[in-house]
Amino acid sequence: MSMNRKHAIKFLDKIFTDGSKLAPEEKLFSYKDVLYPVILCQPETFQALETFEARMDDIILAGYPKTGNNWLTHILNSLKITAEKYTEEEMKRRIDIEEQLAMTECLEFGDPGKFKRMAKLPSRRTIATHLSPQSLPSSIFKNKAKILVLVRNPKDTVVSYFHFNEKMPCFPASAWDAYFTDFMNGKVSWGSYFDYVKEWDKYIDDENVMAVSYEELKEDLNLGLKKIATFFGFSLNEEEFQRVVELSSFKAMKEIAHKSHGAFGEVLFRKGCVGDWKSLFTESQNQAMDRKFEECLAGTKLGAKIKYEVYCKV
Numbered sequence: 001m002s003m004n005r006k007h008a009i010k011f012l013d014k015i016f017t018d019g020s021k022l023a024p025e026e027k028l029f030s031y032k033d034v035l036y037p038v039i040l041c042q043p044e045t046f047q048a049l050e051t052f053e054a055r056m057d058d059i060i061l062a063g064y065p066k067t068g069n070n071w072l073t074h075i076l077n078s079l080k081i082t083a084e085k086y087t088e089e090e091m092k093r094r095i096d097i098e099e100q101l102a103m104t105e106c107l108e109f110g111d112p113g114k115f116k117r118m119a120k121l122p123s124r125r126t127i128a129t130h131l132s133p134q135s136l137p138s139s140i141f142k143n144k145a146k147i148l149v150l151v152r153n154p155k156d157t158v159v160s161y162f163h164f165n166e167k168m169p170c171f172p173a174s175a176w177d178a179y180f181t182d183f184m185n186g187k188v189s190w191g192s193y194f195d196y197v198k199e200w201d202k203y204i205d206d207e208n209v210m211a212v213s214y215e216e217l218k219e220d221l222n223l224g225l226k227k228i229a230t231f232f233g234f235s236l237n238e239e240e241f242q243r244v245v246e247l248s249s250f251k252a253m254k255e256i257a258h259k260s261h262g263a264f265g266e267v268l269f270r271k272g273c274v275g276d277w278k279s280l281f282t283e284s285q286n287q288a289m290d291r292k293f294e295e296c297l298a299g300t301k302l303g304a305k306i307k308y309e310v311y312c313k314v
């Protein structure tokens with residue numbers, strides 16, 4: 001239940017048309033040693049990011065790519081809309097404002113002027129980002145906006161990212177083995193998965209930060225939604241929770257994918273399951289990932305949240 005679909009769909013559709021016009025070597029740029037797709041991000045937007053003024057009641061979702069960001073954005077918006085009991089008129093008013101301001105929910109997507117326009121959005125704003133904490137504007141931490149940190153096990157994340165790269169023309173496509181190596185070395189868009197989790201782990205005990213895993217939501221969505229709602233202060237009754245659960249299932253979201261996400265929806269809602277990594281990983285890739293996880297994330301709280309032993313072992 002996102003509120004700014006027309007502009008968002010136009011933005012997403014443009015990824016396909018503009019992305020296919022680029023040669024593979026033109027598709028990514030590097031900013032502070034991290035790769036980003038030129039169709040989605042601009043160096044000028046990163047420079048302007050520090051001018052973004054966070055609000056205490058902002059709803060921030062931080063997730064590495066392909067860990068379920070669109071799912072969680074939908075969940076957060078659904079919880080917000082239900083708890084705040086928007087009338088149809090209020091919904092329309094908000095949609096009109098977001099359309100006029102040409103907003104997409106991802107903080108680092110789009111033009112540098114967007115941060116000024118974001119100041120005109122009514123509260124509470126839902127803001128998603130794939131950025132590590134050290135790349136986020138300081139006002140997010142200073143103004144104590146609440147941040148939901150989303151994690152997914154690295155094996156399913158890399159498989160999901162690989163298929164996404166194959167289908168989305170804004171990324172240079174590569175064969176599985178080469179893609180796996182790039183992922184392990186952080187040479188993919190938004191950089192290293194392992195650095196990302198390690199950096200967010202430093203914030204995990206902050207009172208304004210809560211972690212959730214893709215896998216725990218798959219196991220018990222109702223329970224997960226209740227934890228998220230408590231964290232953000234959304235009050236819903238049991239029936240309302242159940243309704244959000246139903247509307248957030250993979251099947252329900254895939255059914256309306258074209259309406260909610262345009263052509264991007266066909267690519268986004270792929271399998272939506274846990275354990276698909278078994279379809280691609282070779283034995284040596286399994287061992288390499290096991291070693292890397294141990295080396296980078298063993299002993300961290302966010303690493304423990306991923307439950308590597310449960311979801312990543314044969």
Ligand code: A3P
Pocket residue numbers: 063064065066067068069070071156159160161163248249250251253268269270271272273276
């Ligand atoms: P797969 O490629 O493994 O299917 P992101 O939104 O961060 O790009 O993440 C995309 C992943 O989330 C995809 O994983 C997609 O299928 C999955 N996803 C999207 N909606 C979902 C839902 N309602 N339930 C479970 N998984 C979902």
